[in-house]
Amino acid sequence: MAAALALAERGRGRTAPNPNVGCVIVKDGRVAGRGWTQPGGRPHAEAMALAEAGAAAQGGTAYATLEPCAHRSTRGPACSALLVEAGVARVAIALVDPDPRTAGAGIARLEAAGIAVTTGMLAGEARQAMAGFLTRQALGRPQVTLKLATSLDGCIALANGESRWITGAQARAHAHLERARHEAILVGRGTVEADAPRLDVRLPGLEDRSPRRIVLTRQTAHVRDDGWTAIGAPAEIAALEDVDHLLVEGGAQTAAAFLAADLVDRLLLYRAPIVIGGGAPAVGDIGLTDLAAAHGRWRRADARDLGSDRLEAYVRLREAR
Numbered sequence: 001m002a003a004a005l006a007l008a009e010r011g012r013g014r015t016a017p018n019p020n021v022g023c024v025i026v027k028d029g030r031v032a033g034r035g036w037t038q039p040g041g042r043p044h045a046e047a048m049a050l051a052e053a054g055a056a057a058q059g060g061t062a063y064a065t066l067e068p069c070a071h072r073s074t075r076g077p078a079c080s081a082l083l084v085e086a087g088v089a090r091v092a093i094a095l096v097d098p099d100p101r102t103a104g105a106g107i108a109r110l111e112a113a114g115i116a117v118t119t120g121m122l123a124g125e126a127r128q129a130m131a132g133f134l135t136r137q138a139l140g141r142p143q144v145t146l147k148l149a150t151s152l153d154g155c156i157a158l159a160n161g162e163s164r165w166i167t168g169a170q171a172r173a174h175a176h177l178e179r180a181r182h183e184a185i186l187v188g189r190g191t192v193e194a195d196a197p198r199l200d201v202r203l204p205g206l207e208d209r210s211p212r213r214i215v216l217t218r219q220t221a222h223v224r225d226d227g228w229t230a231i232g233a234p235a236e237i238a239a240l241e242d243v244d245h246l247l248v249e250g251g252a253q254t255a256a257a258f259l260a261a262d263l264v265d266r267l268l269l270y271r272a273p274i275v276i277g278g279g280a281p282a283v284g285d286i287g288l289t290d291l292a293a294a295h296g297r298w299r300r301a302d303a304r305d306l307g308s309d310r311l312e313a314y315v316r317l318r319e320a321r
Helices: 002-010 045-057 079-086 105-112 123-129 131-139 169-180 189-195 234-239 252-260
Strands: 022-027 030-036 061-066 090-095 116-119 143-150 155-157 184-188 212-216 228-231 245-250 266-271 298-306 309-316
Touching (some): 002 022, 002 030, 002 045, 002 123, 022 045, 030 045, 045 061, 045 079, 079 105, 090 123, 105 116, 123 131, 131 143, 143 169, 169 266, 169 298, 169 309, 184 189, 189 212, 266 298
Parallel strands (some): 061 090, 090 116, 143 245, 143 266, 184 212, 184 245, 212 228
Antiparallel strands (some): 022 030
8 A cells, every 4th residue: 555655646736636546456465557647637546557457457456545436437437347347356445535426435336346345554644645635625625835945034035035045956956846746836926026937847857747827916807828827815726627736835925815814734844044134024924813823733744854954844733624
């Protein structure tokens, strides 16, 4: 299942509205087939793994990070039916699919065919791998990651606006990798007018994974259609089609708007070992009036050094969904 989860990560940011699923088929202790959801959502991971395994799938075990789908669409057959036809003996599943078109029906089909089914294997890791799809299913919007690159004293630029570069090359490369893992990237109108950012992925071999560009502005009618999509308020991200992972890169007022609306699920904080003093703050006013309300909202999920810089990742603590 760990291998299937690693395969699922290959599709992150490229499969919406379908989930980025991974699948591994094992027969007689050897891997017979591997698959992950392809760009645009098809083929599904199970279909790809079964095609690679061929006749070796019969009597084998399929490890899938999400319950195999039960519904047939115009784009392809149901994966649960494909597994039955292939004659697998067992299917191990990390998560039951929350999509009402499947939601247990895939498992029921497998069990009705005499296939042994196990669920819950590495479920926590699977929730992280498919967080965008699960957020869309539960909350009706993309998973939002807010990225901030700051000095030690929390500035994102000098007082005159100069910001290139706060962090070093390794941190910037990591940020570009994050861009490649999101369908869309958002900045405020001020950032667009001041910097004319490309917001593309500038890593060798990943240039084709540059995300769709979104600008947050109240004057949406004045945004030219030159590759930008304009939205007037953070809540409008729910209407973005085929976007399950949204990366917000700033500036300070845009960051504040998403935090104030409680729409940030993940926070990436890149900190450079510099002190600016009197510079531009990373986040504007979010309307906080009680310091106690700021506590208990975030959990640190990762921390690492990137050259001389420090990356910390935090996830928003919410009620189980």
